Amino acid sequence: MIATALRVANQLRRDPGTLALLLVVPAVLMTLFRYLFSEFLFTLVGPSMLGVFPFIVMFAVTAVTMLRERTAGTLERLLAMPMRKVDLLLGYALTFGVIATVQSGVLIAWSVFLGLDAPSGLLVLVAVLDGVLGMALGLFVSVFARTEFQVGQMMPAFVLPQLLLSGVFGPREEMADVLRWISDALPMTYAVDASSRLVRDEGLSGEVVRDLVVLGGATLLALVLGAATLRRQTR
Amino acid sequence: MIEISELVVDRDGTRVLDDVTAVVRKGSVTGLLGPSGSGKTTLLRAIVGVQRITGGSVRVAGLPAGHPELRALIGYQTQAPSVYADLTVAENLRYFASIARCDRRRVAAVLEDVRMSELAGQLVSRLSGGQRARVSLATAMIARPPLLVLDEPTVGLDPLLRRDLWRTFHRLAAEGTTLLVSSHVMDEARRCTDLLLLREGGLLAACTPAELGDDLEDAFCRLVEGVPA
Ligand SMILES: Nc1ncnc2c1ncn2[C@@H]1O[C@H](COP(=O)(O)OP(=O)(O)O)[C@@H](O)[C@H]1O
Ligand SMILES: [Mg+2]
Numbered sequence: 106m107i108a109t110a111l112r113v114a115n116q117l118r119r120d121p122g123t124l125a126l127l128l129v130v131p132a133v134l135m136t137l138f139r140y141l142f143s144e145f146l147f148t149l150v151g152p153s154m155l156g157v158f159p160f161i162v163m164f165a166v167t168a169v170t171m172l173r174e175r176t177a178g179t180l181e182r183l184l185a186m187p188m189r190k191v192d193l194l195l196g197y198a199l200t201f202g203v204i205a206t207v208q209s210g211v212l213i214a215w216s217v218f219l220g221l222d223a224p225s226g227l228l229v230l231v232a233v234l235d236g237v238l239g240m241a242l243g244l245f246v247s248v249f250a251r252t253e254f255q256v257g258q259m260m261p262a263f264v265l266p267q268l269l270l271s272g273v274f275g276p277r278e279e280m281a282d283v284l285r286w287i288s289d290a291l292p293m294t295y296a297v298d299a300s301s302r303l304v305r306d307e308g309l310s311g312e313v314v315r316d317l318v319v320l321g322g323a324t325l326l327a328l329v330l331g332a333a334t335l336r337r338q339t340r
Numbered sequence: 341m342i343e344i345s346e347l348v349v350d351r352d353g354t355r356v357l358d359d360v361t362a363v364v365r366k367g368s369v370t371g372l373l374g375p376s377g378s379g380k381t382t383l384l385r386a387i388v389g390v391q392r393i394t395g396g397s398v399r400v401a402g403l404p405a406g407h408p409e410l411r412a413l414i415g416y417q418t419q420a421p422s423v424y425a426d427l428t429v430a431e432n433l434r435y436f437a438s439i440a441r442c443d444r445r446r447v448a449a450v451l452e453d454v455r456m457s458e459l460a461g462q463l464v465s466r467l468s469g470g471q472r473a474r475v476s477l478a479t480a481m482i483a484r485p486p487l488l489v490l491d492e493p494t495v496g497l498d499p500l501l502r503r504d505l506w507r508t509f510h511r512l513a514a515e516g517t518t519l520l521v522s523s524h525v526m527d528e529a530r531r532c533t534d535l536l537l538l539r540e541g542g543l544l545a546a547c548t549p550a551e552l553g554d555d556l557e558d559a560f561c562r563l564v565e566g567v568p569a
Contacts, residue, residue: 108435108438108439109435109439112424112427112431112435115427115431116424116426116427119426119427119463120426177422177423177424177425178418178420178421178422179422179423179424181390181418181422182416182418182422182436182479183439184390185388185389185390185411185414185416186411186436186439186440187408187411187412187439187440187441188411188439337389337390337406338389338390338391338392338406339390339391339392
């Protein structure tokens with residue numbers, strides 16, 4: 106697991122473009138939000154975005170990295186070797202988890218600079234969990250893609266509905282029942298809920314704890330599903 | 341070392357291997373020869389345990405192919421070089437060494453075996469196809485597994501390198517390793533101790549190079565046409 110984590114880190118080090126994408130793009134997107142909207146709207150929507158950007162970026166990068174492993178044949182080699190599948194996924198999770206942490210730190214620091222009130226250190230925790238969830242789903246999704254282009258096609262399918270129904274674009278209370286039920290089942294909803302609550306300075310309320318538990322659970326589930334869908338034997 | 345019995349493999353609804361029965365002797369350097377598309381890669385994958393089979397059985401060291409214990413006993417070189425292009429040669433080998441749970445000091449020895457010592461610090465993406473193939477071969481050999489399954493390891497290499505590699509294969513065999521090496525070039529048959537000839541998913545013959553005579557190409561054609569020598 107550690108060997109895999111170091112190997113993935115080493116590969117990322119050689120790929121400054123991806124590293125920049127991971128660390129800088131969420132902050133750039135946040136800046137766009139700041140200057141596209143009035144200051145009032147920014148303080149309203151900005152916090153939710155803390156729960157969205159890490160997810161999207163980690164999802165994309167992880168899915169592509171894992172897909173490369175598959176197309177290069179190294180995945181087949183690893184699975185034919187004495188390695189546990191969980192160790193491979195946890196190796197990935199470790200490196201990308203560290204990156205998600207740094208990414209969230211950068212994003213939150215920058216958001217505060219842009220004028221967002223971010224009183225709680227718990228925000229970092231939410232953003233990290235959210236990034237790790239995106240990573241776990243990205244790993245899972247990579248199983249179903251054959252080309253990087255297909256990963257691109259899966260982005261809208263996996264990310265857009267979550268984003269639209271997460272409560273960023275309209276209060277969940279005003280959604281039709283069916284949409285709200287779906288929204289209840291999508292993990293990003295809880296990331297958005299938690300970051301908005303924390304920015305309102307709620308502290309570690311019961312609702313925030315529930316949000317964190319759901320995010321953690323969804324991450325674990327995605328990792329387990331990812332491991333289950335990695336097949337040692339293929340047709 | 342390997343016992344294949346009435347093996348049938350379907351891929352995407354077409355029969356790729358049809359009723360193959362063969363053995364690979366322990367300590368042999370067995371050549372798996374056949375034109376491209378004859379099913380060599382599929383047969384090797386079935387032995388390594390990464391190919392789902394339709395019927396029959398494949399046993400390695402007394403265990404069914406794909407058994408978890410076998411993963412530590414088989415070194416597999418895939419036909420396309422499967423190493424990380426964005427890592428250096430040495431970084432690739434050190435990583436696979438730790439996955440195979442073997443001593444990292446093996447890296448230097450195995451790089452010497454494939455004549456890649458001078459390029460240890462080079463990124464794989466900057467290597468030629470033949471050099472990549474040798475890195476891939478080195479990773480298969482890193483843990484000194486008792487069985488090496490090599491899919492066209494000498495394709496695209498110059499004659500000198502090819503000779504060196506075959507010497508290495510025979511040295512390993514003398515030390516007790518079993519090697520199963522595929523090739524679509526009949527010339528390579530001469531370098532093997534045993535041969536399996538494959539055509540259109542069926543086993544044409546299991547023999548020794550001596551039994552085929554001097555003109556290997558001709559012998560192969562005669563076998564295909566069913567004409568006695
Ligand atoms: N992934 C695959 N899916 C379906 N058919 C395949 C696949 N790979 C190879 N085949 C078919 O299986 C047959 C044997 O292929 P292969 O084992 O690669 O032969 P060889 O290694 O001797 O060139 C070919 O007819 C090929 O078209
Ligand atoms: Mg082949």
